[in-house]
Amino acid sequence: MTTTRIPVLAARGLVKTFGRVVGLDGVDVDVYAGEVLAVIGDNGAGKSTLIKCLTGALVPDAGTITADGAEVAFRRPQDARDAGIETVYQTLAVAPALDVASNLYLGREERRPGILGSVFRMLDTPGMRSRAEKAVRDLGIDTIQNITQPVESLSGGQRQAVAVARAAAFGSRIVVLDEPTAALGVKESNQVLALIERLRENGLGVILVSHNMPHVWQVANRIHIQRLGRSAGVITPSSHTMAEGVAIMTGAAAA
Amino acid sequence: MLGLTTDEPGGAAAELERRRRAPAQRAQHLLHSHPALSPAIILLLTCVAFTLLNDRFAAPAALSLLIQQTAIVAALAIGQTLIILTAGIDLSVGAIAVGSSMLAAMLAAEQGVPAPIALVIGVAAGLAAGGLNGLLVTRVGLPPFIVTLGTLSVFTAVVLIYTGGQSVPGADLPDLLSWTGTTFPIGDFRLTYGVVIVALMYVVVGWALSRTAWGRHVYAVGDDSDAARLAGIRVNRVLFSVYAVAGLIYGLAAWVLIGRAGAASPNAIADANLESITAVVIGGTSLFGGRGGILGTLLGALIVQSFAVGLSLAGVDDQYRLLAVGVLVIAAVSVDQWIRRVRA
Known part of the structure; x- marks a missing residue:
């Protein structure tokens, strides 16, 4: 405070x-x-x-x-x-076919360190998944069990939770x-x-x-x-x- | 929904519903997470069936031919896949590829431009043509169907005017341009350098789609462009890059085309538009965008070509190939619709 x-x-x-x-x-x-x-x-x-x-x-x-x-x-x-400043829009702004972790990092994907990331532009998918998992856990969102499931398979409340988790993870x-x-x-x-x-x-x-x-x-x-x-x-x-x-x-x- | 929510199972009715829907759900999830699965199964069944009809189908000679014949459509279909993933469509595929091949061939054969430079200019023309499509889609905001329907006519006309409708015969072409048609043996198989180029294109684009942020943005834009924009993705930049990269791919495919045909003709690959879209659709990529991938497209292109090779080996009239491909297209889109319905 x-x-x-x-x-x-x-x-x-x-x-x-x-x-x-x-x-x-x-x-x-x-x-x-x-x-x-x-x-x-x-x-x-x-x-x-x-x-x-x-x-x-x-x-x-x-x-x-x-x-x-x-x-x-x-x-x-x-x-x-x-x-x-992060915003959770009424339309949620999630990509339904992408999984929860991809949505959390949508528009600010992180790359692998070293040459894989700098030259081959490779995404740090395992890293983003584990950090997304942590972000979701830290918020106590226990309704999302699997960070790799597509958002379209989630209920409305779960989608909302994804959008809130994204905002919370990046909003300082x-x-x-x-x-x-x-x-x-x-x-x-x-x-x-x-x-x-x-x-x-x-x-x-x-x-x-x-x-x-x-x-x-x-x-x-x-x-x-x-x-x-x-x-x-x-x-x-x-x-x-x-x-x-x-x-x-x-x-x-x-x- | 089932198995994914934390809601307690309601009771007997819910239990029954669960049992009834579980297999369909599992199939849907399997197909959803592996969009190349259904074309892979179809290709496998197709190959088994044609081998049973005529065991020459599985012989290296026939399979080599199958791969060589698939290369061009498979190459064009990479660009088509990228565009369809963004919920667009490209009707100017064939016109751009033919334009690129004619430009490179005419420059080298008639203007005496050194072959490497003629080739680079030809490929760059493909990139520029794709970029023009991209500009019209993003800046002018026209639907991709209309843009590419228009550029299809424009590019076709320009090529016919420029070439006067004349082909460049193989004898006039420098070795570099027809190099892609050169064969080399791998065991009992005979492949061309063009096939190697196409294979490399698949590896590079496959990597870009599945392993880079750009690839993820392509999917996100096709999935829900408003959501992508709100998530901070520069939607127009992604769209433009997709059309430009597709143009570059068509330009490279033009090189493979010259080698395969052994000449450059303004009337080549007249069916390229529909064939590339067919390969993409049979390959499980959704016309509504955001779903699918190029592995499926490669399998789709192979399926179509294996029908051509297999039916001719079986001594069946070529018209049946069209019939079979038509049925496959409708079946593939039905599966896509089903995947979208079951999830709700």
């Missing part, structure tokens, strides 16, 4: 417009290490736009983003990834999860929520975008409410009830 309370990721005055449509209208957000910040809001409130700006999928028109106090400019997702600052429980049943949702808590225990900052209020109130430390492209306030599960949160989200009440 940080003692100085410098946010691991912070944004000030983010603006993003799409033609005449205003996606973000000057939004501030702070995420600290070892906390789960939930982002809630109605459809069109700017949740996705905010997340995309924080993960490099969109470039904001105005505003600044800082990582551990230093200003950063994300022009593409790879930039955010290089800064230790922040893991962003976009609607991670939307497609899951009760049991699988609970497994993913347990994973989120484990990421927090490991000292990562977690941004959780969700429509599911019980899930948000269950795991979030703080809740950022988006409304009409602006921040309508930041609350905590103890300061406000779910109903009060929803009231702020819909504009029926002020924060």
Whole structure:
């Protein structure tokens, strides 16, 4: 945990417009290490736009983003990834026919040391498999028994676990999860929520975008409410009830 | 799903379902993890059957011929496999290979360009033609089918205009260009240097596909290009490289083609497009991308050619070869669909 309370990721005055449509209208957000910040809001409130700006999928028109106090400019997702920010997309972004280990290392494969790697470009498949196995074990994901099985043979919750494991294995600052429980049943949702808590225990900052209020109130430390492209306030599960949160989200009440 | 989740078996119904589905599941997983398995079995059965019909099929002479005849389609089908793995298709295969062979042959025979330089220019033309396909697919964003349908006509026309429809006879060709047709003995077998070149191409591309990050990205792009992009893979760069590498492969295949034919003709390998796609499909590579490999393609090409050699040795009309190949193609795609269905 940080003692100085410098946010691991912070944004000030983010603006993003799409033609005449205003996606973000000057939004501030702070995420600290070892906390789960939930982002809630109605459809069109700017949740996705905010997340995309924080993960490099969109470039904001105005505003600044800082990582551990230093200003950063994300022009593409790879930039955010290089800064230790990993995203679990709603579509999961896994290649179904590839196995679990290949998916964990997709886009950042590691090569064999020496001439096999440098000249013959040979992948370090055994190394990646064992490290993938360790990453999965460290997260306590016991539902994935075989790291060499193709992802398409997994259930929805297991696929989600693969995507979360990938983010956790490479994210050194922040893991962003976009609607991670939307497609899951009760049991699988609970497994993913347990994973989120484990990421927090490991000292990562977690941004959780969700429509599911019980899930948000269950795991979030703080809740950022988006409304009409602006921040309508930041609350905590103890300061406000779910109903009060929803009231702020819909504009029926002020924060 | 079964045997892979941690969910407890539900009860009698689940148990019955498990028992009923287990063999199919196992077969599906076997075929999934070894896509070359079904073409290997088919090739084995084909060879056994033709040997029973006429034992000359298994003689070194016939097998040597089989391998030599397979070489060109097998070479072209490597490039076709790469493109189909990315969920694309290449209809300009034959046109590029013929173009490369005619360019090298005309430069050497009529412009007096030294043979090695003519050969390099010919192969480079294949690379450039493949690169053009790649640019049109990635930059202009056209579907591969349309791009290569267009370049098929364009390349064919350019070659006919450039050559005036005339062949370059073998007597005019420098030794280097027809070197690929030179045979050498291995025991009772007679192979050509062209066969060795094709074998080397299989080794190199096979390595690249299975052992390098590039290979894994080719599969990922074909499997789900959106997922690949979000995972940080530069999808367009991968796609472009696949089309360019395919063009290079066609250029090298053109060299093998000159040696095999003993001359360079603008009307050679008219069926190359369909034959290369047939080899890929029978070889178990999915037309939907992301699934398959070049070992299967090699087996697929051998299956098609073994039908040609075996049926002619058995004294059967060549039309039956077409019939058998047609049935095989449909069967192969059915198996692919089945693999995709059972997993769900």
